[in-house]
Amino acid sequence: MIEEEGCTLIFLGVDGGATKTVAIIADENGRLYGVGYSGSSSHHFVGYESAKMNVLKAVETALRYAGMSWGDIDGVCYGLSSVGDTPMDTEIVRSFVSEITPIDFILVNDVVNAYYATCLGEPGVVVVAGTGSIAYGRSGIYEVRVGGWGQLIGDEGSAVYIARRALQEATKACDGRGEYTILIDRIPRALGFKSLEEVTFNLMTMKISLIELARLAPVVAEAAVNGDRVAIDILKESGRELALLAIACLRRLRLEHGIVGASGGVFKSGALVWDTFKSIVKASYPHVEFTDPIYGWQPAAGAIVLAAYKHGIRIDRRVLTRLFEAIKVEEAKL
Known part of the structure; x- marks a missing residue:
């Protein structure tokens, strides 16, 4: 676990595209608990199964690093490439995300993560x-x-x-x-x-x-x-x-x-x-x-912002900056 858990809502945010997939677990105060990294989550480049397994690897790594399970997560947002490109693309991505996510989740294109970040x-x-x-x-x-x-x-x-x-x-x-x-x-x-x-x-x-x-x-x-x-x-x-x-x-x-x-x-x-x-x-x-x-893993913070927003919590720039800095520290260890 990167930082000790407090009595706040915990969110899982995932950002995935053609080259990499990043998962982070953080709370509404910008505390980072876990991170996970894997390869491409684009079914166009690596196929359905590999895209699904790369997302799963990133998520499971983040959960393990945080010492948490799905029961500890209050909200989930996935920002993945191809979502919204065509109805078929969106359904393909939603299908493999549903197979690996046992709780409700938000699904958007990865550019939406960048917007919220x-x-x-x-x-x-x-x-x-x-x-x-x-x-x-x-x-x-x-x-x-x-x-x-x-x-x-x-x-x-x-x-x-x-x-x-x-x-x-x-x-x-x-x-x-x-x-x-x-x-x-x-x-x-x-x-x-x-x-x-x-x-x-x-x-x-x-x-x-x-x-x-x-x-x-x-x-x-x-x-x-x-x-x-x-x-x-x-x-x-x-x-x-x-x-x-x-x-x-x-x-x-x-x-x-x-x-x-x-x-x-x-x-x-x-x-x-x-x-x-x-x-x-x-x-x-x-x-x-x-x-x-x-840059790098920071857009994943946008998924945390959106997940929190859907729970009625507005993350401000001070909290976002704190999360960015924590993400940079973890990314540098890779």
Whole structure:
């Protein structure tokens, strides 16, 4: 058990997507009792059984770490990818969650977790930029989703998008059709190949998936730090695209004031993405308030916020910050 249990309501929150699943157990005061971590909970990427077992592993690890059982849990919220994408997707996820959860639960898309972890249920929007990208916003009874159209035709500003743009510019430079960039050498090295030709061959023969390309985003960020102008432009472009997601949400919700949050590893790419994102949003909506980006396991805190909210408890930013700090400590131990 991480902290001693008090006489308060205890909640289980789960956040799961294409790459990882995180479960946390916390109370209404932001005390963290247990954490669990596992692989992908996306049935599209790993299949029904593996998605279910990864969620179960994360939940059981959190319960064991906390020294608790299901009988100790007062509320549960799962924020999992694909929920709400189509009726069939939602039913598939609800089916495997029902098989492993013996009590009532809330089921939402993982972007909703990010919204509650940044906006705390207040009018506002959140932009999530990890492997893919999507935005979500709420104002009263109204909610909107923008983006999330997948790596082939959408997910602008995401890690896969950055990688795709880096490959495009590197191959142009290799041909002499574009400005020279150190990405010509750094991309193959990062993927374990000797040349861009090897990279493109393995992409075309589907030995590398688009999702695997997401690990190139930090390579682009490093090149930008080293002053590579092509990499700098790509990161600024990512920030612009992510800003357009936020602006579209704000416009559809008719929000002139509100909170704008951000979540996901792309926002770790440095000031080029974050500053570009903020400046473009601010130019169209000067009265919005930004919260600092959240990363890693922190979006799972949004599931705790939503579970508490359904029990009539409003978690404030002070409590949320306490929970964030505790989650960061546990994540660092991994």
